[in-house]
Every structure is written in C-alpha cells, then in structure tokens.
Amino acid sequence: MSETRDWILCSSGARASHLRANVKNLALPPGEIVQFRYKASIISDAFIDLIKSSPSSFEGHSAYLTYLDNRKKGEPPKLFPLREACIMSSHKRGSVYIIKLKLGRYFNWSEFEQETVNELLSESAIKPGWNKTGKITKGVQKWKEKGNWVFEANANIRSNLINHDPQNKQHLESFEAAVDACFTGADFKSNAGKWIFCNFYGPKTTDYFLKKKIFEAGKAYSIPLYHYKPGTGSHGEFKSFIVEVIANNENIEFTSPIRLKIESAYDEKTFDFRVKRNAPNSSVTFNINIYCDEGRSSDILKHYCLDFDITYNIKSSVLSQTWGILGIATGLFVAQAAAFYRSDDFNIFVLVLIGIGSLIAGYFAYSASKKS
Numbered sequence: 001m002s003e004t005r006d007w008i009l010c011s012s013g014a015r016a017s018h019l020r021a022n023v024k025n026l027a028l029p030p031g032e033i034v035q036f037r038y039k040a041s042i043i044s045d046a047f048i049d050l051i052k053s054s055p056s057s058f059e060g061h062s063a064y065l066t067y068l069d070n071r072k073k074g075e076p077p078k079l080f081p082l083r084e085a086c087i088m089s090s091h092k093r094g095s096v097y098i099i100k101l102k103l104g105r106y107f108n109w110s111e112f113e114q115e116t117v118n119e120l121l122s123e124s125a126i127k128p129g130w131n132k133t134g135k136i137t138k139g140v141q142k143w144k145e146k147g148n149w150v151f152e153a154n155a156n157i158r159s160n161l162i163n164h165d166p167q168n169k170q171h172l173e174s175f176e177a178a179v180d181a182c183f184t185g186a187d188f189k190s191n192a193g194k195w196i197f198c199n200f201y202g203p204k205t206t207d208y209f210l211k212k213k214i215f216e217a218g219k220a221y222s223i224p225l226y227h228y229k230p231g232t233g234s235h236g237e238f239k240s241f242i243v244e245v246i247a248n249n250e251n252i253e254f255t256s257p258i259r260l261k262i263e264s265a266y267d268e269k270t271f272d273f274r275v276k277r278n279a280p281n282s283s284v285t286f287n288i289n290i291y292c293d294e295g296r297s298s299d300i301l302k303h304y305c306l307d308f309d310i311t312y313n314i315k316s317s318v319l320s321q322t323w324g325i326l327g328i329a330t331g332l333f334v335a336q337a338a339a340f341y342r343s344d345d346f347n348i349f350v351l352v353l354i355g356i357g358s359l360i361a362g363y364f365a366y367s368a369s370k371k372s
Helices: 018-028 043-052 114-118 172-182 186-188 318-341 348-371
Strands: 006-011 031-037 062-069 080-095 096-107 129-131 144-146 148-154 197-200 214-216 220-228 241-246 251-253 260-261 266-276 282-292 304-315
Touching: 006 018, 006 031, 018 031, 018 062, 018 080, 018 172, 018 197, 018 304, 043 080, 062 096, 080 114, 080 172, 080 214, 096 172, 172 197, 172 220, 197 304, 197 318, 220 241, 220 282, 241 251, 241 266, 251 260, 260 266
Parallel strands: 006 062, 214 304
Antiparallel strands: 006 148, 031 096, 062 080, 080 096, 129 144, 197 220, 220 266, 241 260, 241 282, 251 266, 282 304
C-alpha cells in the first residue's frame, strides 16, 4: 500500500445547497456515505494523478471536509475543517470528478485558532481565492475565482480529531466549537437567522445505542437529535425551526410526534417509534430535515437547513416467523389429513409425511406472502 496522505475537500457558501452540505457533514453519524462533486479545473494535479494511478489509490487516505469562506473578494480565504472522512473511491464523469467518502471523526476546533488552521493549506497547491482578471464590464474588471477546492493538507492533522461518542456525548463540545467557527464565516454569519446545526447520535433502544444498522421486529427505538445555534445569547431573539422525521416503511409506527418545533438555541429532540411485531425482513429509510418556521406550507418556499436520508435494515422476529409458518402448516396438515383419513392407505407413516410436507409448504408460503 502506498503512503497515506491527507486531503482537504472544500465546500463554499456560493449556494444554499453548498452550505447545507456543511451542515450535513456535522449532522450524520460515523460510517455514513456522502458524495462530493468537483469540476476537474478546481482539483489539484496531485489528487488527479492519484486517481489515475490505480483504483485502490485511496486506501488509508483521509479527507477533511471543509467549509471554505471565500465570499469576500480580494481577501484571503478562511478554512474551517469540520469532519474527517475515509476516501472510498473517485471516478470521472465528463468534466466532473465524483468522490465517495465514509464519515469519521470530528475536527477539534476548540484547540485551534483560525490562523493555525489556514497553515494546513499545501504550499504546492494553488490556494482558493480571487483574481481580478475577470471580464471587463463598462471599464471595470471583475473578480474571478481561482485555485483548487481539493488539495493536499500541509500537515498531518489526525491527532486533532475527536471520536463520535453517542453514549456519553463527549464529542458535542467539538461539534459546538466547529459550529461556532462556521458562524464566523461570511455566509453563515450574514444569514444567521436561517441556519441551525444538529448532530444525529444514531438510533437507540431504551438502554443502548445501536452498533449495527439493524432494527428488530417488535422492539421500540428512538432517534435523538441534538441541535445547536451560536450567538443568540440568553436574551437574544431566537427564530424557531421545525425538525421532522419521516419513515418510508409502513412497519414503522411512531409513538411520538414526527414534527417538533425548535424554540431554543440548544436542546435535544427525540423521536420514538416501534417496529411492528410481524414486520418482515426489509429496509427503512428515514428522511430527517430541519427548516425555518416561517408559516409556509409550500416546500418550495421553505428554507431547509438540513435534509438527508439514512437507511436501516429490519430483521423479522423469529417468534413471529415461527407462528406464521406453524399457522399455515397446521391448516395444510388438517386439510390433507382429513382427505387421507378414510383412505385404506392412511397410517402413522402417512401422517408424519403429511406433517413434514405441511411444514415445508408452510415455510415457503409464509416467505412468499412477506415478499408480495
């Protein structure tokens, strides 16, 4: 395996969707997959050369998903690394490179000053920023973006990362520090009333957080979300938000409201649900979103801070399967035994064969009914 390297992947504030990507990078639990897309013109030559070298080039390489504050033309850009990610793969489609990543640890912003973080810029990469070499309109030369949005880090920053800790919540201090840093950037700062961050710990039972993405039929779970918004102060005006969780599987029954109002800068919201006892093996996707509470019914008019999907598997109950199979098998057994009862060939051996055949037929009939 080649020497591992660290890469910076930037997402600016040029569009609301780019800012939502930064919110999402801090919201999702470790292990979730995200994708970034970049034009080849803003990727460093070193990264492209690595892609071309071999399909397994990125094994062991880390990316640092970074909010890029470069909106003030003529001023040096600021970098806000938010999250570590493992680079899974990258491939080119047309003039665009698609980079697939698995989320990992959080950047420990509480230990850093902005000047120190900017030193992570590689000296060999062209720093993202602005040049006054754009089109001349009415005698005025406009600013033009320059530089790379994907480039190699200047130093190893792996020692400055914090693990996700859903049980004890010790990662939340770094999460909040990262959000505080983001709100010093021009885009989040100028539209502070429209943005709030959240952290999804992962689903849990009454006793523990799940280590695998599997729900068991008949059991109860909850989805806890911690939300945080800096700068409001204890007496500052707070604009409320709505957080909602929607499941696409009818075997998920929510036992709490699926839509809750956020009326404070920091708090934890919990969504409780139960998997139906007779749920078959399947999957469920939860859509989790947060938007400004502006009394707007149309999705087109809503300002979404966060909107992501996360998928889990459902494992059917062994007891439920057993009773289902036995129920079908019993019906078949009684019907066939009654048919053979008056026959001269009826004996205990035939009865056993009927029983075995009924169980086999019951199993396949039950399986087919759950797939349909």
